[in-house]
Amino acid sequence: MAGWTSDSGDSDKFECDSDGEAGPSSAPAMRNFDAPGPSTLGSNGWINGEVPPTSLIERYVVMGFPKEMVTKSIKEIGHGDADALLELLLTYKALDDDDAVGNNHSTSGCILPVVENDDDLDFENWDGDDDAGGRESSSDDSGYEDFMREMSERDEKINSLVNMFFSEDEANRAIIRCGADVDIFVLVDSIGASQVAEDCHSRNLSDNQVTDRCFNSFGGRKKAILMEESRKKRKRYRGGGQGNRPSLDGSDEESTPLPNPMVGFNLPGYRGPSVTRMLSKLDTGPPFFYYENVARAPKGEWAKISRNLFDIQPEFVDSLHLCAAARKRGYIHNLPIENRSPLLPLPPKTIFEAFPHYKKWWPSWDTRTHLNCLQTCVASAKLTERIQRALVSSSNPPPKSVQKYVMDECKKWNLVWVGKNKVAPLEPHEMELLLGFPKDHTRGVGKTQRYKSLGNSFQVDTVAYHLSVLRRMFPNGVRVLSLFTSIGGGEVALHKLGIHMRVVVSVEIGEANRRILRGWWDQTQTGALIEIPDVKSLTDERVASFVSRFGGFDLVIGGSPCNNLAGSNRHHRDGLEGKHSALFYDYVRILNFVNSAMGGRRL
Template identity: 60%
Template sequence: MAHWVSDSDGSDSFEWDSDGNGEEAASFNAAGAGPSVLSAANTDDPGPSTRVANGNGKAGPSASLVQKYMDMGFAEEIVLKAMKDNGDDGVDSLVELLLTYQELGNDLKVDNGFASGCVPQTVDDSDDDDILGNWDDEDAGGRSTRVANSVDDSGDEDFLHEMSHKDDKIDSLVKMGFPEDEAALAITRCGLDASISVLVDSIYASQNAGDGYCGNLSDYEDNSYGGINKGRFMDGNKKKRKRYGGQAQGSRGPLDGSADEPMPLPNPMVGFSLPDQCPRPVNRDLPSQAMGPPYFYYENVALAPKGVWTIISRFLYDIQPEFVDSKYFCAAARKRGYIHNLPLENRSPLLPKPPRTISAAFPRTKRWWPSWDTRQQFNCLQTCVSSAKLLEKIRVTLTDSSDPPPPRVQKWVLEECRKWNLAWVGLNKVAPLEPDEMEFLLGFPKDHTRGISRTERYRSLGNSFQVDTVAYHLSVLKDMYPQGMNVLSLFSGIGGAEVALHRLGIHMKTVISVEKSEVNRTILRSWWDQTQTGTLIEINDVQTLTSERIETYIRRIGGFDLVIGGSPCNNLAGSNRHHRNGLEGEHSSLFFQYVRILESVKSIQRL
């Protein structure tokens, strides 16, 4: 009897687009509530900004940070005065100032003009104008000025927009597991326009170098941050981020983006080996920190924007990606990159091997397939299909043309057929692939996604693993874990990794699945109940999968043998040209969550 547990606390749906030549890929979530350093910041959510900055880009105090020191017994005006005077000198210096100012008491308030009301009080929606209107601002010439209240509406809007942009970046870094103070300081160092990857690099480099401000904050233990021993948490992270050669993770290249050159893609895209081919020699020396167990496996689209794969590799121990096109495993292309620490020897394919041509996969199409359509395989399967209007236009155009049609008609029809993966189903009649046909091409069992809407089926399948490809890489685990294994599945989607392990005959004792989409969780749960005897634990929010929660799971099940997943890629996909923000995108930046969780697992299991 299979068991499953849901740690989900919501039913949010999750959407994304496609990659490469019209390709697309998958998502992530996590368990239980509980105190965590990740939730230390932004406990309030006032208007456009809860933080104030000087004109030179220095971060002003946030309401949550002010409240932290107020909870320690310091008066609010003293906290604000000390923070302002202390600048970036660190927590030890700040505490000394707080104690000094507390001793001076009322005299300090009068001498320094606290009665003027220029210092912000507690933050809520109604206070934003006062905060922005009264906080001291230092201009480029070093002169102290004040931001006028409602003097220039357009200027206020620009300032609010800048603060909102800064808050968004700080929030993104906090969600990745970094303290708010370190995030704000990284923006001060690198500038507001710095990319997320550059900011992460800066934080990691600062932590590894023992930066006074960040280091002191990291070692500070405070119950107002949820009772977490932050010193223990951050010390562990520093050790985890140590790389061979004494460098910090993410600090191997300069922070100006000059190192983010495109990673050359192999042609043909055959990975390190293919079934039934003699393995070619691969020079791949993994650093000791990357060695398994636990083993890890990360997938993302191969045709990503410039610099993306360089960054991904840098944050995953500088391991060389394995780029594979699934057209060597099935009848549809799917260009993907995989970074993993799995052995390369003794790989074996799933049996029976799937057909690798359209005619072999769907013999009924042979009767109607015109000789001038020379396609042997489909392009990457997408999350959407062509319109009925286009199908009718193709039919009418071909009906009104000669046989064979003129070259210009052939060219147009073939372009549309390649773009939308259309198959010939009648005389002059093309149609998109049905969901069950996509299931077959991707290696899923028949009706795996049945029971949800056609739109959702296309979306879920278009973002999934190609099971045969992934199983070929994972096949080395079968002899290593004859009694079964525990799996942490991140961005599980519809369970491509789980289906691959099942088809390999690897027993899954426990799977902790992190998936935001309720539709995808339903598909995976249904398949699990029909096929598995192990325990499935479902989590729907990656931010709740803290180091403490991971440690709890590790104690409960005895550790993870495999951490597998791939972050949503609609900001990386070639077909998503309007929003190709690389790893800065709302969904693709979750890659850094994968890194955070993987490092937590490896660090905890080393203890």
């Protein structure tokens, strides 16, 4: 069967485990014509020929800054913005102090590059792809190569800083201050100095208080802690050769080794080696349980998950083998793995099978047959406009550098061709199709919420394949305890399999998700739906009352929120101990009590 190939390659490079908010991409810093340039400098080297008051320079000298550093900084940015001047001085100060302990950085490399359009630097609502609105595309191949090289260097620096646990906001600001061509460690120190400045100003002190307190802090414990953290991060980044550096796609050495191809224990039409597994009688259902989380979890997390769920081996599946989009997930369950059957009719397996109307505009150099992981957010209008400008200004076919840039963005954001030289994100109803939901399943909530809910959902065809064994076992229907239900992917899978749900106790904190599930349930189901907003309110006593009321549960299904496990969520990828993923232990607690109440094994 065609398509049973390695899961590595492009889909690995851009596949994102979207249950965390997708990280924004970044583009080159532009020039700011509002910042001082050579034409605004007087003959004496000062901005607009205005010499700053001697008292101002002396004031910063008294604070502990060298006079040459103060004059240099004022010449670069003026003295009208005290906050900006303070931040630049702190940056230079941090770099000089770090040089003294053996790091040979040149502060001359950390200047304030000028930026073309202030509107492109809205870091509070940073979209990463929106920052190149002022750059005009050129049809010259060498110009595009420079443009792409600049983009690549900036993206690499930002991703490196993010993997060193700085925020993307901090990384972007540092590159704007120092430029994208400086050493990564210069950027680290610049961020550190900026953090000190922000800490000082966050105290709402007067100028004199800032002078007296903040710089003493900078010269003391705060600075020592900051520099030590910076050195640790640099050491971690430097540790060994390129092979030891963190990968930029979440698939680094910290991830659990995954099978390749990622086809689980078996898939329809797959002719690979057969897999058998033996579960003890104590581990078999009912109650059956089914737990999902992202495949690319940090090192040791899947071992920990398995250890808490009867030491059952995870089943890793990439949904691209069942539909037209990748979705790498791991499943731990005690369901039988023999006699599974897929949903019929089979879902479309390629992009053109799913969306044949896009073929008209699809360029020959875009060789994608599958989409990547469906994310919780989509590309911005500015990004798609930038791609269109690049293509319009190029030859046909465009230069390799332009093709690479366009393909990288198309793969990352799942862009499709909707016109000549025109790409666009998937619409929510198209994501519903790819994920196996009925059309308009999420309609009725805002478009942004629809993307978020769909990006965090089950892939219905994959889940249905695993649950299909329940059809023969429960001809009269099932009683389901659904934990972290999202928009009801498990329930939709059971419905598509023709399995009647006699009762579903659903735990889901998202109001919009509950509204989506309730709307679908009222239109399609006759059983009882009991909704619980917060898993913390599902106490052991309450679980016991449900077991007594319904005679137990046949299936406990769910997947704890995996924001802290997902590869794309680079800011808070702290595993099961993270704020969201720690809810996994509530899944274990509740499953444990259901087993106990029904006379089965406790974990």
